[in-house]
Amino acid sequence: MNLDDYIRLVEQECGGYTSQITTLATQLYHYKAQYDEPDGTTNNNAILASTSQGVLITGAPGTGKTYVAQRLAHHLNITYHFLDGTQVFHTDEGQSERYLSSIFQALAKQLPAVLVIDNVEVICPAFPPLPSALVQRVYTRFLALLDAPLRHDNLHVYSRLPFILATTSDPRAMASSLLRTGRLDTTVTLGLSCALDRLAVLRIVSRDLPLGEPTERETTLHNV
Structure with a gap:
């Protein structure tokens, strides 16, 4: 499937956002393409670190952020996982951090992969106000997972991360530390x-x- 076909498939289910879908689909398509060998097989060790690792999708409630993200991931025909930020937190100490880590570890074994994170501002809230100790621990673990050490060989520097599609209805409520190269380095807004x-x-x-x-x-x- 070429890029135009991929964009067309998503647009058939998510009309009204042609430019935004093109931007998102192009980033995801190039992410997956880094793994593809000339013979059509998959190279599970070859994603260049210079490739974008994540996109933030913003927009008012009801504009279709989550649906667009899920359809983009689905039509790429690679492994993807959906994570609702509101469901990360558990009462037992350390369980929330282990849960996050387990998702990244599982996807790291199935690269290329996409992780759709809904309500990302819940995991990484803006400061102030100072969040609870639990939220601080989850926030720290999430950033550590995004900043996982790179693997080097003689020719390339490789990442071990899935591509992140994160959504939020209120970007002001999200920590600005997420918006940087290597984390969520592109923002796409779905408006009226x-x-x-x-x-x-x-x-x-x-x-x-x-x-x-x-x-x-x-x-x-x-x-x-």
């Missing part, structure tokens, strides 16, 4: 759609509805 974008969404959600012939269907959608 224009009329043409809303029409694209309507075409997608209504494609299985009996709205008559193509011309009648378009007339109906334009009048909604």
Whole structure:
């Protein structure tokens, strides 16, 4: 599957965000491509450290951040895991940190892989106010996992991380330390759609509805 086909697949399910989907899909596609050998097999040890490791998707509640992230990961046809930041925390001491570590360790054995993190600001809140001791420990562990040591050989420097697709409805509530090279080095915003974008969404959600012939269907959608 080439990049154009990948973008088209995602757009067929997530209409209205053409430029944003193109940006996100391009980053993910190039991440996966670093693993592909010329013969079509997968090189599980060869992701260049210079490749982007993560993107932050922002936007108001209901703009489709989580859905877009999941469809991008799904259509890339590689391993992906969904993590809700609100479900990371456990009452037993150390369990939250071990849970985070176990996810990264499992994905590191299945590279290339994508980790979709919903509500990332819950894991990495902005300071102040000073969070609880538990939140501080989880925050520290998460950054340590993102900053995992690089592996070197004679030719390249390699990363051991999955690609991170993180979402937040309130970027001001998130620690700015996440937004840097090697962590989440790109931000994409899903905003309120224009009329043409809303029409694209309507075409997608209504494609299985009996709205008559193509011309009648378009007339109906334009009048909604």
